Each structure stands twice: as C-alpha cells, then as structure tokens.
Amino acid sequence: MNVEIADLTRRFGRSQAVDGVNLQAGPGVFGLLGPNGAGKTTLLRMMATVIPPTTGRLRLLGRDPGAHGPRREVRRRLGYLPQNLGYYPGFTVTEFVEYFALLKEMPAARVPAAVAAAVERVDLGDRARAKLRTLSGGMLRRVGVAQAIVNEPELLLLDEPTAGLDPEQRVRFRALLRELGQQATVVVSTHLVEDVGAACSQVALMDQGKIVFHGTPAELTARGTEQGTGDAPLERGYTAVLAAARSHAVARS
Amino acid sequence: MSSPPDDVDLSRAWIGVAAQVWRRQPGRLERAAARLLRSPGLARALLTTPSLLLPWLIASVVVLAAGAAATLGSGQPVTALLAPAVAAAAIAYSYGPGIDPAWELSCSMAVSVRMVLLARALAVFAVNALLGLAASAASAASASGAAAAVTFGWLVPMTAVCAFALAVATVARSANAGAAAGVAAWLIVVLSGQVASGHFTAAVTDPVLFLPYLAIGAGCAAVALYATRIPRGTSR
Numbered sequence: 001m002n003v004e005i006a007d008l009t010r011r012f013g014r015s016q017a018v019d020g021v022n023l024q025a026g027p028g029v030f031g032l033l034g035p036n037g038a039g040k041t042t043l044l045r046m047m048a049t050v051i052p053p054t055t056g057r058l059r060l061l062g063r064d065p066g067a068h069g070p071r072r073e074v075r076r077r078l079g080y081l082p083q084n085l086g087y088y089p090g091f092t093v094t095e096f097v098e099y100f101a102l103l104k105e106m107p108a109a110r111v112p113a114a115v116a117a118a119v120e121r122v123d124l125g126d127r128a129r130a131k132l133r134t135l136s137g138g139m140l141r142r143v144g145v146a147q148a149i150v151n152e153p154e155l156l157l158l159d160e161p162t163a164g165l166d167p168e169q170r171v172r173f174r175a176l177l178r179e180l181g182q183q184a185t186v187v188v189s190t191h192l193v194e195d196v197g198a199a200c201s202q203v204a205l206m207d208q209g210k211i212v213f214h215g216t217p218a219e220l221t222a223r224g225t226e227q228g229t230g231d232a233p234l235e236r237g238y239t240a241v242l243a244a245a246r247s248h249a250v251a252r253s
Numbered sequence: 254m255s256s257p258p259d260d261v262d263l264s265r266a267w268i269g270v271a272a273q274v275w276r277r278q279p280g281r282l283e284r285a286a287a288r289l290l291r292s293p294g295l296a297r298a299l300l301t302t303p304s305l306l307l308p309w310l311i312a313s314v315v316v317l318a319a320g321a322a323a324t325l326g327s328g329q330p331v332t333a334l335l336a337p338a339v340a341a342a343a344i345a346y347s348y349g350p351g352i353d354p355a356w357e358l359s360c361s362m363a364v365s366v367r368m369v370l371l372a373r374a375l376a377v378f379a380v381n382a383l384l385g386l387a388a389s390a391a392s393a394a395s396a397s398g399a400a401a402a403v404t405f406g407w408l409v410p411m412t413a414v415c416a417f418a419l420a421v422a423t424v425a426r427s428a429n430a431g432a433a434a435g436v437a438a439w440l441i442v443v444l445s446g447q448v449a450s451g452h453f454t455a456a457v458t459d460p461v462l463f464l465p466y467l468a469i470g471a472g473c474a475a476v477a478l479y480a481t482r483i484p485r486g487t488s489r
Contacts, residue, residue: 050360075363086354088301094275099301102294103362108287116271120264128275147358 001026001059002155002185003047008056009209010042017042019209021056029181031200031217032189033238038206040189041083041159047187048080048157061154076105079153083160083189085144089133093124093143096132100147118150121176123169137164145173149180156186162195174199197221197234205241212245294364295372302373303352304343305380313339313381317388324392332392333457334443336385337411341418341435343381347373349419349481351427367481370423378415382408407457413466414439416473423480 003025010018018039032040045051046058049065061077063070087096097115106114119128122142127135132143141164148156161177162170177199180186190196196203197217205213205220213220217234224236227243279287279297286296303309320335348370350356359366385407414435422431439456446455456462 045357048361050357072363072365075361078361080358080361082357085358086356088354095277098277099294099297100358100362102297103359103364105292105294105363108293112272112276113268116268116275119275120268120271125271128271 002061003030003187004057004059005047006057008043008046008058009054010039010046010051011054012042016209018046018053021206021209021211023204023211023214025185025187025202027181027183027185028201029177029186029188029199031196031203032187032206033191033193033196033203034206035191035242039209040206043206044080044157044159044187044189045082047155048078048082049075050080050082072105074155076151077154078104079148079151079156081144081148081158081161085140087132087140087143089131091132092129093119093132093135093146094128096143097147097150101150104151106151114150114152118146121149122146123172138166138169141165142169145176152184154184156180156184157189158186159189160191161188162190162192170195193230193234193238194232197232205238207242207245208249210245213241290372292364292368294362295368298364298369299372299376302347302377304346304377305373309343309346310380310384313343313384317384321388321392330389330392330454330457332385332388333407334453336381336388336407337414338436338439340378340381340385340411341414341439342432343377344374344415345418345422345431345435346428347377347419349423349426349428349431351422351425351430367478370477370481374415374419378412381415382411385411409463409466410439410442410457413470413473416470416477420473420476420480423477 001024003023005021005023008018008021008023009016021039021043032043034040042051046053047060049060049071052066058065060074063074065071065074088099091099094115097118098111101111101114102108116128119125122145124139124142124146127139132140135143141161145158145161148158162173165173174195177186177188181199181201188195188200200217203213203215203217203220204211213223220237220241221233222237223244224230224233224238224240227236227240229239230236279293280300283296283300286299287293290296290299299305316335316339317332320332323329323331346352348366353359356366359369389407417438418431418435420431421434422428425431443453443456446459447453449455450459452458
C-alpha cells in the first residue's frame, strides 16, 4: 500500500479539520469527494507532508514521513498540486517545471527530458517558453500538473486539478489520470462527481472531517437509487450518502 | 516526403528534441553554487533570491555609495548607519512564506524550505556585508577617526537587525512586515543613542551594546528557525 492512514486527526485551534480518518490506497486513481470544508484539502496537505497530523499514524510509500530521512525520500517520489498554486510570474513554463524538478532532487542530467515530457503530457508544448504571467487560469493549472508529474511520482496528490479547465481539457485530463493511475497512486480531491465517475477506481466521501463512504464509484451510485437528489446517478449517490451521514450524526448528538 | 519507418517512436523523438530546444543552460555562478552546495536545486533557489537579483543589488550599491559620499562630505559615519537597514530589508526579502508565491508547494519538496532559507539568508547577509565594508573602506580613509573606528563596528548590530527582520518576516508571513520591523528597530536604536549620548554613532560604537545585539540576533534566529520548523513526528 502506498498510503496507509490510521486514526488520523488534525486540529487548527478549536476546529477539528480531520477527525479520525482511516484509509489505505494502492496503485490506481482514488477520488476524494466532499462538500467545501469537509477536510479534503487538510487530509491532502498531510499526505503531501506540508503539515503534520495532530494525532494518528501516516505511512507513505512504506515510510514514516515524521522522520527527516524518510520524509525526504517520500518527497523525492511525490507529486503535489495544491489547491492554490502560487507561481513566479517571470518564469517560463519550462523554467517553473524545471525548478521544482530540481527541488525534488531529480538527477540534473535527467531533468531536461523529464520537463519536456511533462509539459507535452499536459498539452502545453506550444506555450513552453511563455512567461507564466501570460497564461490563462486553465493553462496555469496544467503547469501545476506538469510540475507534479515531472518526477514520475509514485504518489500523486491533486487538489481540485480540473478547476479552470475547459470541457475538452477535462476529458483529456481524465485520460491522463487513468494513465498515471496504472503505475502510481493518484489521489484526486474534488467536488466534481463526474470527474470521479470517469477516472477513479476507488472513491472516499468526506464530511465534517470524517470519511462517511469508501468504495467504488459504482457502489456510490448504488446508494442513490432510492433516495438522493441530483441530475446524474453518481450525484444522487453522493447526496444520499451525505444526507444519511448527517442524519446519523444528528441522531448520535 | 516519405513516412517514417514503423519502429520510430515519433513522440519519444520529439521529447528528445524538445528537451534540447527548451533546456536552460545554467550560468557559471549557478554551476559553481551547485558544486559548493552539492545541490542543483538549492543552487537554483539561491540564484532566484529576489534580493540578490541585479536591480536590487544596484539599488543597494546606490544607497551605500550615497552613504559613503555623505560620510566623506560630513565626516559622520553615515555608511555605518545605513548598512544595517539596507541589509535588514534584503534579508526580509530573501525567502519565506510572505515572499514565495509557491510556498505551499515548496513545503512538499525534498530540498527543504529551511535549507533554502538558510542558504539565501547567509548569501544575502554576506553580499550586504561585503557591500557595506566596501562603502565603509571607501569613506573611512579620508573621513574622521570616528568613521574609521566603525568600519567594522556595524557588522554586529547588522547581524541583530537582520535576524530581527528575518524573524518578523517568517512569523508574520510578510516580507514587507519584516523589512519595516528591521528598519524601524534600527531607527529606534540609532535615535536612542542620539538621545542618550548625543551621538548618532553610539549605536555602532558602544561596545556595551554588542552583547545585547548578539543575544537579540541569536534569539531572532531561533524564532525564524521555529517558524520554519520541520513537522514533528507523525507516528503516535
């Protein structure tokens, strides 16, 4: 298993962002669904080693990222696209991707070919030498994906990767996700259920810091056959599971 | 034009061509820094430090040259009073969450943000110390004895002011806040010296102050390290 999480929690002051999450994920595309504020981004940030958990056990790629040496090794083999990708306006597309390839400690001789391959995979070859300040929001998102995949990561964490992409690009991106998921563990945080239905083999649904559903997209769809609202079957499953989880939480309290 | 043979992978060939066409050739300085730091990533991060870019360096040289000229004209060691403020601003703009738009992403990199901060802060301090020393040396020869005496004296207060600016910049996650705090603190120290002793230069000439300066420098460096600390162990 590339991701092993047990009883993971994260607090920010009095707010419990992640509350006792248990999760395991191997190679494949894993969708992390949930409403805004459910704790998806916080969970992803802990998996990206950006912030530590408050309590619980986290193992990534068979290592404990709490220790310096293993964390550095995990980071070399990790790809991460944050929800808000900050960028350097004066850098070109290739300079930006190269910069993060070097910070991931890729061997310098391998970097130019890896950068070219990553830029081509996100269909930005024609803008490779364009300054980032001249790109659209969707293009910047693809630059973010390119830096995330430049080291051919074994664990790829993408937070809202399709935000800002046009429908054609989203279709292509889902194909890229499926391709990447053949080798690596790809965790995609999103609130777009159609992305999950099209690209993910496993899905977890988060609400109020907890995982309230874990299964396949087909199983999530099946939960919405009798109740749930939405235009698509997966949306009905999503709303039905959320409604059941919230009524269960109210009954317990 | 004939079609390529079936066993030629055109996309792979194109990637090879694109890699050559798009590749950035590191300059001599970057290659030397990579050898010295034993990390091409750290070297690249160092060479992109905002306060080590040419426009910033030119501005620093202009300010210190003006200080040296004023020292020569007035006999007052203006350079010694300017150098810590210039360095504090440069340190605040060297690195940190307030100056790096991709800070979140940088926090997930194998080359840690603390290493980048350390390399950049040391480089910025060294460059500013050299610029300040050059300005002091240029003005000390023909200036008063007091100016000559403080040619090196300002290095200690500069260390404290830089550490303070760095600590504020990392804790407040704002380079502007760090620069403002560093310059303001130095201004207060200089004006206090004027009130207490009647001399602007008291802030850099009074040896009694050196120990407090060093203590402040060490304390602020500890604060900056804490603010950029590596996450603690996760296994419970």
